Amino acid sequence: MSGWKIAILCCHYTNEASAEDMADIPARVEIKRFSCSGRIEVSDILKALEADAEAVLVAGCEKGSCHNHSGSLRAEKRVEAARKILEEIGMEPERIQMAFIPRLDTGAFVMAAKETFERLLDILPKGEITS
């Protein structure tokens, strides 16, 4: 275990996977679901980092398949805005990742979480891996 926490903010409709499905990822994974990824605000992303997540994955439905038409596209814009804020305060914008996941495809969902963890490996000093 790295000792890191990864927060996944996603839509109820995108996927039903649980943290147990992420057992292969050597980090604590917390999943918070919203009624639509379009409802995920910039402040939700920042609050996840404030609550000790080292990285945040925002997962929305594949482009064109959002239940609410354009929720995941809106989420992508919010991710861009949150990344700009991280840059402003001297944090790595790569800590926030966006993924478009085919509906109910747990494999793609877990893969996106793994990639988020791998990005952390790239950006954080190796010394921060606690065990």
Place this chain on the structure above:
Amino acid sequence: MIIAERKPLTRILQMIAPFERVAIIGCRGCVAICSAGGDREVETVAAALRLARKRKGRPLQTIEETFVRQCDPEYLTPLETLKEKVEAVVSLACGVGVNLAADLYPDLKIYPGVDTSFYGSNPSLGQWEEKCRGCGDCIIDFTGGLCPIARCAKNLLNGPCGGSQGGKCEIRPDVPCVWHLIYERLKKRGELEKLTQIWPAKNWIPAGHGGPRQRVRPDLQFNNKK
């Protein structure tokens, strides 16, 4: 409406560096409509400031509130109790709100969280354009409703200048020459003769060059309890 833009977070962090308890207060007037200082922006700015301070090992406590308006004294009264709970306030209202709060509560350390930019319209979501400069002596009855003070880079009253090419301003190819627009508009309205009038030099005193401006309506001042 008054258009504002959030200040860089590093600048706000500098202002509040000495403090541990800060209130972030928004305004539900113009700055909420232009998405610079309403409820959402208060929440975002507060979260960003807390995150930045936490990373520096100097946690910040925030109180988040959004007032109906910050340009009227009655809506600022919650500051009376708020100032007992925090060391400083960051206001996301326009400069009017910050000034009024600073006037009314001289012992309150209040700092601006936005830059007040211009009077503008909202032609589409996420876009604001300057349309008026508040010069206090409106002449757009002569110009087809288009303001050469706000929309001409040189504030020309007798345009266009030599930099107008193909209907565009020389400052940027995406900026229309307002004098070109004025000509086209007046032509369409059959009012081209308005351009033949010689205007006397503009009086800039109403624009603020005569000092801070005031407007008074004595009929409304009757029985004024403010």
